[in-house]
Amino acid sequence: MNSGREVIDGRLTVEGFSVAARAFADKWKTHNQSLPPWSWVPLINRTLLLSNQEEGYLSLENILILSSLEESTEDESLNVATECSEKEEPVDHTILVQNQENEAHYYDFHIVYSASYKVPVLYFRGYCSGGQPLSLDVIKKDLPSCSVSLLLQSKWTFITQEEHPYLNRPWFKLHPCGTEDWIKLLSQSSISAGCQMPVELYLVSWFSVVGQVVGLRIPLEMLN
Amino acid sequence: MANEAVKYVWEGAIPLQIHLHKSDVASHPSPPPALVLAPRIGYLPLLIPHIKPYFKDSLPPGEDSIWFDYKGVPLKWYIPTGVLFDLLCAEPERPWNLTVHFRGYPSNILIPCEGEDSVKWNFVNSLKEAQYIINGNCKNVMNMSQSDQEDLWTSVMNGDLDAYTKLSPKLKMATIEDEFSRKASLSSPQSRQGATEMDVAGQIKTARVPVRLYVRSINQDFENIEDVPGIDTWDDISYLNRPVEFLREEGKCFTLRNAIESLLPEFIGDRAQTSGEERSRDDDNTEEADGLLREMGEIKLARIQGIEMKLEIPFSWVVNNLMNPEFYLHISVLVKAPQR
Numbered sequence: 259m260n261s262g263r264e265v266i267d268g269r270l271t272v273e274g275f276s277v278a279a280r281a282f283a284d285k286w287k288t289h290n291q292s293l294p295p296w297s298w299v300p301l302i303n304r305t306l307l308l309s310n311q312e313e314g315y316l317s318l319e320n321i322l323i324l325s326s327l328e329e330s331t332e333d334e335s336l337n338v339a340t341e342c343s344e345k346e347e348p349v350d351h352t353i354l355v356q357n358q359e360n361e362a363h364y365y366d367f368h369i370v371y372s373a374s375y376k377v378p379v380l381y382f383r384g385y386c387s388g389g390q391p392l393s394l395d396v397i398k399k400d401l402p403s404c405s406v407s408l409l410l411q412s413k414w415t416f417i418t419q420e421e422h423p424y425l426n427r428p429w430f431k432l433h434p435c436g437t438e439d440w441i442k443l444l445s446q447s448s449i450s451a452g453c454q455m456p457v458e459l460y461l462v463s464w465f466s467v468v469g470q471v472v473g474l475r476i477p478l479e480m481l482n
Numbered sequence: 483m484a485n486e487a488v489k490y491v492w493e494g495a496i497p498l499q500i501h502l503h504k505s506d507v508a509s510h511p512s513p514p515p516a517l518v519l520a521p522r523i524g525y526l527p528l529l530i531p532h533i534k535p536y537f538k539d540s541l542p543p544g545e546d547s548i549w550f551d552y553k554g555v556p557l558k559w560y561i562p563t564g565v566l567f568d569l570l571c572a573e574p575e576r577p578w579n580l581t582v583h584f585r586g587y588p589s590n591i592l593i594p595c596e597g598e599d600s601v602k603w604n605f606v607n608s609l610k611e612a613q614y615i616i617n618g619n620c621k622n623v624m625n626m627s628q629s630d631q632e633d634l635w636t637s638v639m640n641g642d643l644d645a646y647t648k649l650s651p652k653l654k655m656a657t658i659e660d661e662f663s664r665k666a667s668l669s670s671p672q673s674r675q676g677a678t679e680m681d682v683a684g685q686i687k688t689a690r691v692p693v694r695l696y697v698r699s700i701n702q703d704f705e706n707i708e709d710v711p712g713i714d715t716w717d718d719i720s721y722l723n724r725p726v727e728f729l730r731e732e733g734k735c736f737t738l739r740n741a742i743e744s745l746l747p748e749f750i751g752d753r754a755q756t757s758g759e760e761r762s763r764d765d766d767n768t769e770e771a772d773g774l775l776r777e778m779g780e781i782k783l784a785r786i787q788g789i790e791m792k793l794e795i796p797f798s799w800v801v802n803n804l805m806n807p808e809f810y811l812h813i814s815v816l817v818k819a820p821q822r
Binding site: 373374375391419420421423424426427428 | 558560589590591592593594611614615692715716717721723724725
């Protein structure tokens with residue numbers, strides 16, 4: 259019987275998600291100083307839920323993305339800068355080339371648990387400094403080129419625009435189908451060492467793949 | 483093989499009176515409202531071919547981006563029409579007065595709708611999710627041929643239950659045993675496939691049922707249901723898209739109430755049931771018990787397919803007879819919030 263402490267079948271229980279989320283946020287904070295930390299948003303604030311265990315989602319917001327020219331394929335990750343506050347200048351970022359619209363693009367990322375598929379799902383949205391939402395076409399220009407070509411192959415089964423499960427607004431979502439299969443693959447190394455993947459590492463492993471789609475790389479140290 | 487209840491569900495319809503929004507009226511006099519009968523299991527964008535002819539002469543020039551609102555609230559086009567009606571009209575309004583817009587799509591609130599394709603994609607996606615919940619995988623939907631998928635969707639669009647009944651077995655959805663026929667069918671092998679998790683002894687343990695719960699919460703009791711105020715925004719509704727884990731226990735019946743309470747734990751226990759009785763043998767605990775009861779919320783009303791449900795009905799019957807064609811059970815609930 260799954261105690262919730264181990265990853266079975268590449269899927270997570272809702273309690274496992276809470277544990278994995280905390281572990282992920284802690285490791286991120288420790289190893290990823292160049293980016294702001296993820297925060298936990300409890301569902302209690304947004305719905306009538308009053309469960310025994312705290313349910314919620316992870317949120318990383320106001321990430322400033324500066325896209326580079328298409329010819330520059332050296333570094334596939336986005337040139338991410340942190341925005342310290344609205345008043346100060348951003349600290350230590352390199353503007354390679356301004357994006358085509360010559361404006362700043364901001365992104366919000368939410369990692370939400372899907373009770374149906376028992377896996378995490380990445381929701382994200384982009385907007386300009388005035389708050390106007392960015393279309394998928396514009397966002398595609400900010401994404402690494404490999405995920406753009408995947409997008410072009412299938413319009414309906416990769417990144418789709420759907421309603422955020424809790425916020426009543428359109429967000430973009432990374433389709434969860436298949437998640438448990440590649441998590442199973444990722445956890446093979448643990449299994450061959452004679453143990454299951456501990457649940458604390460689930461989101462770290464998951465994000466090491468998913469983050470790359472949206473250009474957010476995580477340092478290798480986080481996988482330890 | 484479709485039973486009578488399913489026939490009623492498929493035949494259910496809402497009479498709509500659709501008014502063109504005044505900012506879209508470019509003619510004088512403004513056109514009269516369109517009267518349309520909308521299938522409960524259908525979706526508003528599918529009605530557009532029936533509605534547009536009424537108004538096409540009145541529209542200003544330009545491209546259409548069609549959306550509907552009810553008393554100022556933009557309607558989510560991917561929610562079945564019957565569910566929208568049950569949820570937004572505390573007291574059923576017949577005909578249901580809606581406003582149609584051909585311009586100014588609120589894309590900061592509603593996801594875009596590119597006509598029938600979007601509705602079909604939403605349906606297939608929900609079907610996949612439902613199958614994943616019931617069967618543990620969605621390979622049957624994924625492996626369905628393009629033409630079968632097309633035909634299945636067409637049968638839903640046209641409200642053709644016969645065609646749907648011929649095609650849906652191809653989905654190989656595991657069935658939820660009806661509580662009443664459970665003992666009779668316990669010996670039949672197909673009843674145990676997929677939907678239920680078996681423990682080591684082979685006893686049927688849990689099933690997962692796709693449910694979409696829409697909760698409207700009010701703070702006070704109302705004499706008449708028509709006095710319940712309408713919603714101003716979708717933030718007034720709590721939406722839960724999560725499966726009900728259906729625990730089967732010998733000798734106990736899992737009711738609709740059990741199902742709703744499993745999704746809304748703070749509404750467990752009916753205040754009406756316990757308040758009038760001699761609930762407390764132990765007088766020392768009376769004050770505590772009072773406080774606890776006050777904290778509990780109360781399920782005032784649960785509507786499925788337009789029916790005000792008695793909460794004691796076996797949940798398996800509700801699922802098998804009242805679910806939508808994508809295998810989701812949509813439940814609109816009115817609750818009185820717990821007092822704190």
